[in-house]
Amino acid sequence: MPLHLRLATVAVVLSISWATAAADLRRPITLPGCPDKCGNISIPYPFGTKDGCYFDDTFSVTCNLSTTPPATLxxxxxxxxxxxxxxxxxxxIGTRTNRSWWTVDLINVDVTRGEARVSMPFSSDCSLNESYHELNLNDMSLNFSTTFLFSATQNVLVGVGQSVRARVFGDMARNNYSAACNSLFDTPAVAQDGLCKGLGCCQAELAPGLVGIMPSMYYQSNSMWKTFPCTYSMVVDRSWYNFSLQDLYGYKVLDKRFPGGAPVxxxxAIRNGSCPAEGKPLPMACxxxxSLCVNATNGYGYLCxxxxxxxxxxxxxxGCQDIDECALRQEKPELRDSYPCNGICKNLIGGYDCNCKFGMKRDSNGTCTPVFPIPAMLLFEEKRKTKEFFIKNGGPILEKVNNIKIFKKDELKAIIEPCNVIGKGGFGEVYKGLLDNQLVAIKKSINVDRSQEKQFANEIIIQSRVIHKNIVKxxxxxLEVDVPxxxxxxxxxxxxxxxxHNQSNNVSLSLGTRLNIAAGAAEGLSYMHSKTSTTILHGDIKPGNILLDDNFDPKISDFGISRLIAIDKSHTKCVIGDMCYMDPIYLQSxxxxxKSDVYSFGVVLLELLSRQKAAFGEDRTLVKAFLDCYREDKQVLELFDKEILADKDIGVLHKLAMLIVECLELNVDRRPEMTDVAERLHSLKRSHKN
Structure with a gap:
């Protein structure tokens, strides 16, 4: 048999339920004396890895700890x-050159839902030139098993590509089946991360009862193969795949991101019978x-x-144990809506009771009503929430830091008014106001990355210690609000x-002013890269994140994407930032x-000198036009703003053009360090003054 398929990076969980996992991880999930794990994959009964440990042969699992992953159905x-x-x-016409059968890797088993997740490789169509297409097609069959059917409610057909017509052929009770979806766009700007509705990504629902699937693509030409070489088709757990623009670029990107394929x-179900009539004994599996018996919704049989x-x-x-709802409310706040209680929770076998809190009493309808006046209760609740937010946002740590001031919510209340808004976007709003006799900008975000909440205090400490004239302080x-x-x-x-680019207020910018802006911004970045105790990478350098004071001295802003990064931990799980200024090497890898910040700075410097907006697309219009002129030895300075094209400055402008070319090098090792960029810009600034 061929080599074992490698499992995609999918979190393996024992999916008996939230409640079981939280309440008591020591509860048995299989029969006495039977292994309950294969490596790190839980194997709950009716599944098993040894004789006598599974319900029947269709639930047997092969466990081989010498392979990764170790479990196959x-x-x-x-x-x-x-x-x-x-x-x-x-x-x-497609030609297949090789076919081989592979075993199917088990990812996890959900006893409560009657589901098993397995991995399946992606089907792909990759263009190696304008004509030749390389095909990888995968077909999964359940015909040898009577236990499993493909889930029509949990799976979906997904196609990914600039131009893709994804399809799936299937087998249902000896009847042929097919479904398809289309995706097409002309410019990448119309596609959006997370949106799978026909622009870069498409999807189609599946019919129930499928016992075989083969995702594939319609054959077609690909005129944009250099930028978008591959298209993909997959049947996948609909909750797993989140479309990303990065999946469109590069050769077999999905296979590299998820080496083991996608979860299906x-x-x-127990397929040898159905649930008995009410009052009759439960079937032998329950x-x-x-426990109780419910009939299967996909195919014949029943679940317990x-x-x-x-x-x-x-x-x-x-196997079915009492849920301690009160403990779950404390351990998992997201379950409080499932187990509501506005009073004091008391666990009971098979349920729970809810007694009234202090200051409340139960009325004739069983509802807890306040004994004290409502305003007093609201004030008490407001103080409780304020304290809870303060602690959650790292207040006990941050109040010990000398160079950061912790403001109370009431101190900022007068500024956080609609009339003081000076900026608004997807991130939230920025307000201008006077605080302690100093003009300030207050950034109020509309949401927060919950996975980063615990790092918030550390991020604030880092930012408070970055003190430089060219970095916004x-x-x-x-901390007394949900989102700080x-x-x-x-x-x-x-x-x-x-x-x-503000056409209504066109500000004149001399070459000297532009050199001052460029040199100052470079100095700020150089400080972040080389003159702090640990390297700080910005990751989103663009004109929108460079602010100017009254003297047009620049200050780098927006550390929302920045992270304190050790040199050996620079891989990000997803690429973040503005595509127009993004390093293509960072985009791919x-x-x-x-050097990613160096590339972005090169685009900013080009935009500053040309006064033309950078654009993201197949040709990256401004960057491509500049580099084409430079390589073909054309009049590259013609792209620069006419306002700065004085004869006396031609030498300085040529040196600036050379610096931009070096920053935009695709070979990252040939790009200069920001310290070198800053020194050269300061030198040009001084020579221009003289």
Missing amino acids: NDLLTLRGIGYYFGDQANP VLDW RSGN KCKDGFDGNPYIPD LIGCC MLVYEFVPQGSLHDIL GLLTK
Whole structure:
């Protein structure tokens, strides 16, 4: 049998339920004496890895700890085919050059839902030139098993590509089946991360009862193969894949991001009968005393469930145990809506009781009503929330830091008014106001990355210690709200982007002023890269993040994307930033380095000198036009703003053009360091004055 497929990077969880996992991880999930794990994959009964440990042969799992991943479902196979076709032909015909059968890796089992997740490789169509297409097609069959069916509710057909017509062929009770979806765009700007509605990504629903699937693509030519070489088709767990623009660029990007393929959800059930009439004994598979039987919704058969108020594995004796709802409310706040209680929670077997809190009493309808006046209760609740937010946002740590001021919510209340808004966007709003006799800008975000909440205090400490004339200073923060508010020094002239491109207020910018802006911004970046105790990478350098004071001295802003990064930990899980200024090497690899900021600075410098907006697309219009002129030895200075094209400055402008070319080098090792960029710009600034 061929080599084992590698599992995609999918979190493996014992999916009996939230409640079981939180309440007691020591509860048994399989029969006595039977292994409950294969490596790090939980194997709950009716599944098993040894004789006597599974319900019947269709639930047997092969466990081989010498492979990664170690668990495979028996009787399930994937047929993997490799081939090619020529897209420039009128009616392309595909040719398969190799076929082989592969075993199917198990990702996890959900006893409560009657589901198993397995991995399946992506089907792909990759253009190696204008004509030749390389095909990788995969076919998964359940025909050898009576237990599993592909889930029509949890799976979906997904196509990814600049121009893709994804399709899936299937088999349902000896009837042929197919579904398809289309995706097409002319410019990448119309596609959006997370949106799968026909622009870069498409999807189609599946029919129930499928026992075989083969995702593929319609054959077609690809005129944009250099930028978008591959298209993909997959049947996948609809909750797993989140479309990213990065998946469109590069050769077999999805295969590199997810080496083991994508998770597919299989519905399973006990297929040898159905639930008995009410009052009749439960079928033999439902062994727990607190279990019940429900008929399968996909195919014939039944599933066992725990009764309300109980959770666990209903297929083993005493598997369904009481849920401690009160403990869960404390441990998992997201479950409080499932177990509502506005009073004091008391656990009962098979349920829970809710007694009234202090200051409340139960009325004739059983509802807790306040004994004290409502305003007093509201004030008490407001103080409680304020304290809770303060602690959650790292207040106990930050109030010990000397160079950061912690503001109370009431101190900022007068500034956080609609009339004081000076900036608004997807991130939230920025307000201008007077605080302690100093003009400040207050950034109020509309949401927060919950996964980064615990790092917030550390980020604030880092920002408060970055003190440089060319970096916007963080004065303090307010922690008494759900999403902390940040207080910065106010920079009066706004952003470089607004100065360059505001048509209603066209500000004159001499070459000297532009050199001052470029040298100062470079010095700020150089400080972040080389003159702090640990390297700080910005990751989103653009004119919108360079603010100007009354003297047109620049200050770098927006550390929202910045992270304190050790040199050996620079890989990001996803690429973040403005595409117009992004280093193409970072775009392809996800590796953020100091040289990524150097590239972005090169684009900013070009925009500053040309007063033309950078644009992101197949040709990156401004950058491509500049580099083409330079390489072809054309009049590159003709792209620069006519306002600065004085004869006496031609030498300086040529040196600036050379510096831009070096910053935009695709070979990152040939790009200069920001310290070198700053020194050269300061030298040009001095020579221009003289």
